[in-house]
Amino acid sequence: MKCLIAGLLASVAAIAGGCNHLAYVHSAVVGVDVTVAPDSGTTRLSIGYDRETFAIVPRYTPQDENGNSLPAQAEAMSLVSVSNVDALGIQELIFNHVVVTGAAAKNIAKDPQGLKMMREAVFGPAAR
Amino acid sequence: MFIAGCSIDDQVLLAKVTWLENASGTGTAMAVESFGFHVSTFPIDRGLTVGVTRRVYFFPGEASSLQRDWRDFVAADHRLRPTDERPPPGAAPVAVLAASAALEVQAGSLGGAIRLGLGKQATLLLPSDGSTAVIIRCNDRGDSPSFALSEILP
Numbered sequence: 001m002k003c004l005i006a007g008l009l010a011s012v013a014a015i016a017g018g019c020n021h022l023a024y025v026h027s028a029v030v031g032v033d034v035t036v037a038p039d040s041g042t043t044r045l046s047i048g049y050d051r052e053t054f055a056i057v058p059r060y061t062p063q064d065e066n067g068n069s070l071p072a073q074a075e076a077m078s079l080v081s082v083s084n085v086d087a088l089g090i091q092e093l094i095f096n097h098v099v100v101t102g103a104a105a106k107n108i109a110k111d112p113q114g115l116k117m118m119r120e121a122v123f124g125p126a127a128r
Numbered sequence: 129m130f131i132a133g134c135s136i137d138d139q140v141l142l143a144k145v146t147w148l149e150n151a152s153g154t155g156t157a158m159a160v161e162s163f164g165f166h167v168s169t170f171p172i173d174r175g176l177t178v179g180v181t182r183r184v185y186f187f188p189g190e191a192s193s194l195q196r197d198w199r200d201f202v203a204a205d206h207r208l209r210p211t212d213e214r215p216p217p218g219a220a221p222v223a224v225l226a227a228s229a230a231l232e233v234q235a236g237s238l239g240g241a242i243r244l245g246l247g248k249q250a251t252l253l254l255p256s257d258g259s260t261a262v263i264i265r266c267n268d269r270g271d272s273p274s275f276a277l278s279e280i281l282p
Contacts, residue, residue: 023238024252031245038239056238058256077256085250094267095225095250102259103282104198117202121263 023056024083024097028090053085080105082118096122148208148273153191154201155275156215157208159184171237172224172253179230185221186264188277195279198261206263206276222277223252225266 028051035044060077061069079101086094098118100108108114143162149155159182160166166177170185232243237253252264261280266273 020256021237022254022256024250025238026250027247028249029243029245029247031243031247033245033247034242036240060256087248090246090248092268093225093248093250094269095252096265097252098202098261098263099252099254100198100261100280101254102257102280104259104261104280107282108198114198114202117199121202122265 020058021056022058022077022079022099022101024081024085024099025055026053026085026087026093026095027051028087028093030090049090051087053087055081055083078102078105080108080115080118082115082122084122098122147211147214149189149211149213150206150208150274150276152204152206152276153189154278155189155192155206155208156187156211156213157184157273157275158187158215158221168234170221170224172221172251173226173234173236173249175232175234175236175241177228177230177232179228179232181226181228181230181232183224183226184266184273186223186225186266186273186275187215187219187221190216192277193279195281198280201261201276201278201280202263204276206265206274207272208275209272222254222262223250223264223275225250225268225273227268 029046030049033046033050036042057076057079059074061071061074063069079099081097081099084094084096098121108118143160143166146159148157148159161182163180166181166183168174226247226249228247232241232247234241238251248268252262254260254262259280259282260277262277264275266275
């Protein structure tokens with residue numbers, strides 16, 4: 001049985017690729033949950049009830065005029081988001097997000113009215 | 129309603145699939161309800177589910193590549209309504225809302241997982257380049273979801 005589980009995990013880890021995406025994740029499980037992180041290969045086992053909510057913001061590596069990467073100047077990608085994740089155990093889930101990336105995010109971050117509109121889009125017109 | 133059967137992405141034998149689209153053409157969705165086997169080849173949740181599962185996959189629409197003004201985009205009504213239109217072949221979902229009572233083996237973009245029991249997962253996955261905006265509002269109360277993705281004028 002141990003060999004079967006180890007083999008399955010190895011296969012799953014091999015198939016899963018690395019993540020170079022912006023990600024918003026919610027997961028809730030009642031039972032047995034085994035997860036493998038693609039980059040680190042870290043394996044996690046949970047038995048019973050487990051819940052997690054997280055975001056992954058990838059790094060952006062700028063390039064010089066010759067197209068060479070400048071890892072010393074790497075920083076998180078430009079991003080503005082408003083999120084509302086409500087979870088009631090395993091029964092109910094609300095998953096609301098407004099996300100803006102890139103050059104548009106830089107402009108909206110300077111626009112109070114735009115930020116208010118984002119908040120209203122997630123929480124409704126009553127949001128302040 | 130669940131119907132016994134199996135499904136591979138939207139290719140179903142005896143499962144229920146519903147297609148949804150917003151009015152601006154910036155977002156579509158596919159809701160799959162299956163009992164038995166469900167195989168997903170989408171990068172976001174690639175894997176096999178054995179049991180009962182309900183998944184809603186959210187895709188960019190055919191108008192998502194057009195650049196829009198931010199305020200027009202965020203103020204628009206993006207509620208999804210039933211349609212016969214489908215995303216182009218090969219389109220990849222950027223979000224998925226899944227509820228399962230099943231054995232699941234997944235090897236998606238965010239890593240691998242083996243689950244046995246009741247599970248609920250929601251994932252939004254966006255490329256790290258571009259100037260993009262996404263609005264997603266969904267829940268498992270049965271309310272009509274809202275979804276839109278568009279390029280935004282810098």
